[in-house]
Amino acid sequence: PIVYSKCNCGSSWTCTQSSQGMMVGCYPLESLLQTTLQCFYNQSCIDSTNKFTQLNISSLKTSQYQMNTTIQSILNNLMVEEYIINKSYENYFNQCAPSSCSYNYMKNYQGTQGIINIISLYSGLVILTRCLSVVLIKLCSYKSNRITIEITDQNT
Numbered sequence: 303p304i305v306y307s308k309c310n311c312g313s314s315w316t317c318t319q320s321s322q323g324m325m326v327g328c329y330p331l332e333s334l335l336q337t338t339l340q341c342f343y344n345q346s347c348i349d350s351t352n353k354f355t356q357l358n359i360s361s362l363k364t365s366q367y368q369m370n371t372t373i374q375s376i377l378n379n380l381m382v383e384e385y386i387i388n389k390s391y392e393n394y395f396n397q398c399a400p401s402s403c404s405y406n407y408m409k410n411y412q413g414t415q416g417i418i419n420i421i422s423l424y425s426g427l428v429i430l431t432r433c434l435s436v437v438l439i440k441l442c443s444y445k446s447n448r449i450t451i452e453i454t455d456q457n458t
Contacts, residue, residue: 304328322347323369335374343369 303312306319311328316336318327323340324347327333341347365383367376411419 335372335377337373338370339367339373339376340369 306317309317311317318325323338325333325337
């Protein structure tokens with residue numbers, strides 16, 4: 303196993319060695335993520351690394367990221383320098399000039415919601431049936447107990 307500054311690649315995969323912010327280590331990806339932008343701000347450092355590759359590279363201009371910012375933290379910020387949100391519905395309608403505007407609203411029911419609806423419907427029908435049965439029983443009782451007076455005409 304390779305050893306970097308008393309760190310053995312056989313026991314740790316984060317072993318790295320720095321040279322002007324550029325990291326070299328056991329695994330290229332881990333080394334790249336721990337690398338800082340320090341070398342990329344220095345033209346002489348870029349020129350020294352350019353011996354291995356024939357790329358036309360110039361030093362970076364300043365940005366929100368400092369020289370000691372790691373590539374990992376830049377990737378965590380999705381490499382975004384500045385995120386600007388500009389919502390203007392007025393500009394959208396002026397540019398697109400739609401003749402009409404409509405939208406659809408779809409409501410998806412889940413299984414539990416359907417079961418709850420069925421139970422609620424059943425409970426409501428039970429309560430309605432109990433109320434109506436009481437009224438019907440009283441009505442039937444009233445009709446059956448109603449006394450009818452018959453007037454009979456007895457001519458003697």
